[in-house]
Amino acid sequence: MITRRQLLKGLALSGVASMSFGGYALAEPFRLGVTRYAVSPPDWPAGLTLRIAILTDLHICEPWLGMDRLRKIVARTNALMPDLVFLLGDFVPGGKMATFGRLIPHAEWAGALAGLRAPLGVHAVLGNHDWWEDIETQRRRGGPIKAGEALTAAGIPVYENDAVRLEKDGLPFWVAGLGDQWAFWPTKRDRSQNRGATYEGVDDLDGTLAKVTDDAPVVLMVHEPDIFPKVPDRVALTVAGHTHGGQVRVLGYAPVVPSRYGQRYLFGHIIEDNRNLVVSAGIGCSSLPIRFGSPPEIVLVTVGSGRTFA
Helix, strand or coil: CCCHHHHHHHHHHHHHHHHHHHHHHHHHHHCCEEEEEEECCCCCCCCCCEEEEEECCCCCEECCECHHHHHHHHHHHHHCCCCEEEECCCCCCECCHHHHCECCCHHHHHHHHCCCCCCCCEEECCCHHHHHCCHHHHHHCCCCCHHHHHHHHCCCCECCCEEEEEEECCEEEEEEECCCCCCECCCHHHHHCCCCCCCECCCCHHHHHCCCCCCCCEEEECCCHHHHHHCCCCEEEEEECCCHHHCECECCECCCCCCCCHHHHCCEEEEECCEEEEECCCCCCECCCCCECCCCEEEEEEECCHHHHC
């Protein structure tokens, strides 16, 4: 039988644990690490090595990820000396973050991201929250959208089902970017007819890959990783964000993952049928300004042939 003293002691310890969890969950969003992956896709050209820095899910707003912190993230990314920088969407706050914090004008954060430096360029796709922030965009079911316009004005190309051929050390490769898969909310008609809360995308995987006109390797940028089962082995590497690594992860398990596949594409380097996917846990917060067990990260992917890493 539990004594009164044991009960009070247990309640006290529970209170301390709750405060510790809450305090850490509020502090973790301000951490920042660098996660490194080495990827050797099948048939990757010998002699071609790419260092790709990935920033995703910034959800820029004060005080959690304001301009001072954004400039530090840019500086730290530049210090990694990547060949390319990929920005994988969700630049703006999501959920209740805009209520808790202060919005930052698009031109300001896009101007800060224009400070990223890579010899083969900075390349971007948009995320669902970039589409969702604009009510008029949702009503007309089409772009352009504010985040994309701001990035373009800052000199950062935004890919929507497009591809570009680049070269390093005389060896060609393609960078492709997929339109967002969750661009539009379910319509009232869909909801009224019980079609479920399915989102409508602007993604066109076949159309994107049709723009690849030779057999050089392809690196595909997407926001949501759920497209990966449909990505053909013609694509050497797919990179994604969106999941936040669950944002709250306890003992490796994330109770909530914004993916129809649950934990399957939570984060990290995933290989399926010899196809490679890297999912970043991202940097910012969505819905609530907390992270636990899923600290913010810049991802640096080194892509090369097997001999590169021997």
